[in-house]
Amino acid sequence: MSSNNLDALYRSVIMDHYKNPRNKGTLEDGNLTIDMNNPTCGDRIHLTMKVEDGKITDARFEGEGCSISMSSASMMTQMIIGKDVETAYKLSHIFSDMVQGKDYDDEIDLGDIEALQGVSKFPARIKCATLAWKAMEKGLKEE
Template identity: 70%
Template sequence: MSFDNLDTLYRQVIMDHYKTPRNKGALEDSSMTVDMNNPTCGDRIRIQLKIEDGVVKDAKFDGEGCSISLASASMMTQAIKGQKLDDALRMSQIFSDMMLGKELDAGGLDLGDIEALQGVSKFPARIKCATLAWKAMEKGVQEN
């Protein structure tokens, strides 16, 4: 597949998550809730997780922001559901590395649609948009 076709596919995946977000809404019986915002651009996100026995049983998000921010939150909640907390945090580190332009090494974890956000690393001003939900999840897990 050519770079142009791959770039187009990735853009389509991002727009699909933005227009039809997965796991958007409130979680009534959450174990943790974290609100974060990006004052630079106005993106704001609320991440809620239901954690049982060290496993993310459910994940939801809500908020307002650009397509990158909301698509990333959608992808993240999909990816961490059913994961052990350690694996969710490892995914977050892998994602951060990817945003820094490092070569993607999922270490056996299924990142799902998250790879579609690789191109964001070429736009430094958008990296904070893409990482906002991940940083909120990290903060919540570390504070719990």
Template identity: 40%
Template sequence: MSSAENDLYQEVVLEHKRAPRNFGHLPHPTHQAQGTNPSCGDRIAVELDLQGDRVADIRFTGHACAICMASTSMMTEAVKGRDVAAAKALQQHFRAVLTGEEEPEEAPLGKLISLAGVRQYPSRIKCALLGWHALMHAIAQDGSGSTETVISDQEPV
């Protein structure tokens, strides 16, 4: 990672940690899920208002490291107002970039590309993916309650 890329990565992470977007609770979520990473203590809850196949609104709460908070904050910006299929595709590309399966320049990530630097720190990949795991679990539920996902050290990212 070049010095300029590293600087951008650090700026983006710090900005979203200081002022996370879409942080807080939805008044009436239709879907929700929590994600926990017991190895570091990160805990994120994602609440959705799904209208048909569209993410009409999304919020998150939790206590987590800067990378987890920044990634989840950016995720909410990226999926809000989009259809569920687009959110799932974006999650797959983001995960593939972080795990080295896809080159950042080839992935349609938009602003999320600035988090590609996380792949240089394998122990932090789960931090960057925790909010995304919670999002996917929330989407997958039938809307009747909330689910919790725990990312363990044995689980592949």
């Protein structure tokens, strides 16, 4: 697939998650709630997770922000539901390395999240892409 076609596919995936976010809303029985914002651009997220026996059994988010921030939150919640806490941390570190343009463990299928790989070309957008992931890490550390 040519670079232009791949870029178009990635933009399409990002816009799909932005316009049709997965796991957006409130989680009434969540036991972790985290609010974070990115003061440089105004993105904000309210993340609620349900963690039982070391496993993330559900996650929902609400917030406002750019397409990168909100699509990343959508993709992240899809990826972490059903994962144990240790795996969620590992995925967060892999994601962070990927969007910073660093070498990362590509043995794990990141699915739609790979669409955010191009963020590494725009350093100002890295904080947008990682906001939800940082919120997830913060919540798990507090748990």
